[in-house]
Amino acid sequence: MKTIGILRNTTQHYAWGSSESIPKLLGKDNPSGQPWAELWMGAHPKAPSLVNFEGRWVSLKDLIEQHPQEILGRRTAARFKNTLPYLFKVLAIAKPLSIQAHPNLQQAREGFARENRQRIPLDASQRNFKDDNHKPECICAMSKFYALCGFRNINDIV
Numbered sequence: 001m002k003t004i005g006i007l008r009n010t011t012q013h014y015a016w017g018s019s020e021s022i023p024k025l026l027g028k029d030n031p032s033g034q035p036w037a038e039l040w041m042g043a044h045p046k047a048p049s050l051v052n053f054e055g056r057w058v059s060l061k062d063l064i065e066q067h068p069q070e071i072l073g074r075r076t077a078a079r080f081k082n083t084l085p086y087l088f089k090v091l092a093i094a095k096p097l098s099i100q101a102h103p104n105l106q107q108a109r110e111g112f113a114r115e116n117r118q119r120i121p122l123d124a125s126q127r128n129f130k131d132d133n134h135k136p137e138c139i140c141a142m143s144k145f146y147a148l149c150g151f152r153n154i155n156d157i158v
Helices: 021-026 060-066 068-072 074-079 105-117
Strands: 010-012 038-041 050-053 056-059 088-091
Touching: 021 038, 050 060, 056 060, 060 068, 068 074
Parallel strands: none
Antiparallel strands: 010 038, 038 088, 050 056
């Protein structure tokens, strides 16, 4: 595994997404005008990228499970239990999003375990913890972008 893999990535379609930005980025048409909100690149169980491996398209998640040390390196494979420790997303926001509050790592592990014990299906609308990971985020805006609109200014909050 000494080659760079070509990926086919998945998209998430949410009402707040843009009908133009991600299709344009990918060179695809969107005649239905459906909102394309997120382009995911990674090995998330919900929507792993596909990688062209030995002439066929396979799940990046499955490929990492089969060859964790070769793909992730020994230290990363050991530290993150043979899983890719991040999910890269391109967001195309056309409408305001709701506030998102993500748990820290301990809260995520405890919440995910609790909801598993309660036998709440992973795709249930009342489920809060879809996995046992925290969700640290970093943003790099590629166009005009407003965040935290409508919040009090910092001095008022302090």
